[in-house]
Amino acid sequence: MMPLLTGPVIDRVETFAVALPTRRSFGVSGGSVAVAGRPSIRVLVKVSADGVHGWGEATPIPAWTYETAESIVTTIDRYLAPAVLGRPAWNLDAVDTAFDRAVNRGFTIGAPLAKSAVDVALHDLLGRTAGVPLGALWGQRRSETVELGWIVSGQSPAEAGDSVAEGADAGHRAFKVKIGLHDEDTDVAVVRAVRERAPDAPVWVDANQAYTASTALRVARRLDELGVTAFEQPLPANDIAGLRRLRDASPVPVALDESLRHPSDLATFVRLDAVDVAIAKVQRSGGLTLSRRLCSLAEDSGVRLMGSGLTDSDLGLAASLHLFAAYGIDSPVDLNGRQFIESPYAGPTVRIEKGMAQVPDSPGLGVEVDEEVVRALAVDVLERRP
Known part of the structure; x- marks a missing residue:
């Protein structure tokens, strides 16, 4: 019998809604995407497996699609993360299936921005584990x-x-x-x-x-x-x-x-x-x-x-x-x-x-994330407003 594939197992998924400086205003037919002088919110996701980390990103643009910063954070924290914890990080096909069971596609793909952030973080993690950029992976x-x-x-x-x-x-x-x-x-x-x-x-x-x-x-x-x-x-x-x-x-x-x-x-x-x-x-x-x-x-x-x-x-x-x-x-x-x-x-x-x-040549995505800066930029998008 062939041995089962082994590799890092997903043990933690963290979300950080960060306020990034905006350089210029930008709009599409549905409304505003970025406003100069107002921070732009992005949701960064860190996936950890056996001491290795990978990072991904979700870009909430309610003027373009239905996902917001709030919905992305809660979807990942309460649905997608529990669905993949304990799974082998290499089995992206099984992760995709778990995503669809946690948030069904219905008439849409079902929270694509939230799913993308975790999927990209897993790719980053796998590239870093192998020591190669994604193209080599x-x-x-x-x-x-x-x-x-x-x-x-x-x-x-x-x-x-x-x-x-x-x-x-x-x-x-x-x-x-x-x-x-x-x-x-x-x-x-x-x-x-x-x-x-x-x-x-x-x-x-x-x-x-x-x-x-x-x-x-x-x-x-x-x-x-x-x-x-x-x-x-x-x-x-x-x-x-x-x-x-x-x-x-x-x-x-x-x-x-x-x-x-x-x-x-x-x-x-x-x-x-x-x-x-x-x-x-x-x-x-x-x-x-x-x-x-x-x-x-x-x-x-x-x-x-x-x-x-x-x-x-x-x-x-x-x-x-x-x-x-x-x-x-x-x-x-x-x-x-x-x-x-x-x-x-x-x-x-x-x-x-x-x-x-x-195109980056470093392992994974090829972007080195300063987690201290991420935490300093983090905002609580779920805080209740009066």
């Missing part, structure tokens, strides 16, 4: 750098042009424009201003589910004239019929983000021939385990992959870089955390130069 790393796009959000056309200039000065050569924040004409005018200031740069847009099918098609035709490379999530996530019609009629490739909570969602869109581009996003898909399944399915189905994040701090940034490098995503990606927030808890961490992020 997976046996898959196709690139050493990932190009980051500069985000243009919420501004008037004039302000959008200024934002492009700022991004270009910082070394960025590609731009993602948030639309759906204004009326149709103003949205297009903002994109036009970006194109005028960056005539040769890759430019793609993200509506975050803001449009109806008829409006999205009109906008798509106008965006095509501006050389936009992708039209991300123009319709509500569950409007599969509308997205299929739009994909057939749009002159700009339609990219799906919020529609792809789980790999099975992508399988549905593939079967219906309703997707041009799939967005890989670690937290939306509940972590690296399911994200790798989604990316492999996209590759095997001939669906183009692009990459995005959730205004993560450096832990989330590193997790996404490892995923995107593993699949060789060669178009610029939206990993905008450094643009909008700071990560004072991170020691040696991800290096970014002139819009290019280096």
